[in-house]
Amino acid sequence: MKSLISISAALCGLLLTSSSLIAQVDMVWDTHGAGFKVPRGFVIETNNEEEFSAGNDNLYLTITPIQDETVNEDDLADAVGIMAKELDYDLITDGDAVEMDDFVGYYVRGVKDGVSAIVMALLDTESSTNLLVVVVYAGGFEDEALMIVNSFYAYD
Secondary structure, eight states, X not given: OHHHXXXXXXXXXXXXXXXXXXXXXXXXXXXXXXXXXXXXXXXXXXXXXXXXXXXXXXXXXXXXXXXXXXXXXXXXXXXXXXXXXXXTOBOOOOEEEEEETTEEEEEEEEEEXXXXXXXXXXXXXXXXXXXXEEEEEOTXXXXXXXXXHTOOEEOO
16 A cells, blocks of 8 residues: 555656646747747747847746857856846846856846846857846746756757
């Protein structure tokens, strides 16, 4: 009986995990060859050469190209800190380097007017595509915001 309960609990856990994975969908910004995953129900608001933005009631994503060709991997942490300050984010709590697919980057977490955000710069190691990514999120949605920023990939 105990093993049957254990198996049932394991199956329920797998179903819950798989349903949260299914709830993610791919989005792409064809203009700059960047793809990423977002929760189901995201609505695209802007999709042009200068900006991609989409969101739902709890998360809002904005991506813009970085026009500063002098930013490189060595000074990426400083550049992201400066960008976050220029965007008027304060209470910058932490930061870390990221490496995914063809992108290298750095992110910081910050707060602006009581709203939390992750500010990240991504440099494409295979092209000149460099992106500034900002994900603003409501309380309790930090994991989903992290999922978005960790899901970026480049494509040609």
